[in-house]
Amino acid sequence: MSSEKIVAEKRTEFGKGAARRIRRENKIPAVVYGHGADPIHLTLPGHATMMALKHHGANALLELDIDGKTQLALTKQVQVDDVRRVIEHVDFVAVRAGEKVTVDIVINVVGDAASGTMVVTDANTLTVEAEATHVPESLEVSIEGLEIGTQILAGQVELPKGTTLVTDPETLVVNITEARTIEEPVADEAAEGEAAEAPEAEAADAE
Incomplete structure (x- = not known):
């Protein structure tokens, strides 16, 4: 699996209001967990991140450039808006080359x-x-x-x-x-006969 480099920004604002502001700027809020360190809260470029995740699938490996330092991050959860189909948030796990996951x-x-x-x-x-x-x-x-x-x-x-x-x-x-086969309903021949005779009987009665 190859990785793609994404330039990320650290963020200090949290909560729904901050997340909405980030998304209005066509960016994506994200968090990197792992290795016993405190979670790193980030803002990612919307289009570049969306294309990277679309190209590499559910377990996309990204090289996050955070303040000039590279952090390998494996995608763990992507939250997508059900109506607009845009990425709302991404959770990553920090990994190292050679590490088993x-x-x-x-x-x-x-x-x-x-x-x-x-x-x-x-x-x-x-x-x-x-x-x-x-x-x-x-x-x-x-x-x-x-x-x-x-x-x-x-x-x-x-x-x-x-x-x-x-x-x-x-x-x-x-x-x-x-393979299951759908059987055609077989019409009751007697019923068909009765139905056919009915008009004739009605005509005879009319005479």
Whole structure:
């Protein structure tokens, strides 16, 4: 995983009012936690941060330039406004090169299972341990040609070199089942016959 450099500003104003003022300036309030130090409250450039997080995904690694010093920071939580879809706040964990971190990695299911099957994804992420600067952006699971009854467990998912599985290896990730078929309702032939005879009976009565 590569990192992107972001110039950050330390902030001394806190609370909702201060956060709103920061966002009005197209900037993003953020906090860096970790290594036993006090949290570092920052203001980040809005567009550059948004693009970095969009490009690198959930576990984006950023090089934060804070007063001329570089701090590696791993993204832990991104708060997004549900309506405007803009980033409201970011939580980071301070990391060092060579340090091991535990993160949740998104699973991407690729390929097509055999005809007549239905693919059920039971786990969307796996928890792994990896070196902070080599956290995988995602894990790929191929279901190409898999038949009904095939199951893929966490322990069967291929991990990048240097990455260790933390999730229970017996956790079900993907289950290939038989495709459900929707049966067409069968009309009652007797009822259809009665319905067809009804107009004839009414016509006879009229005569």
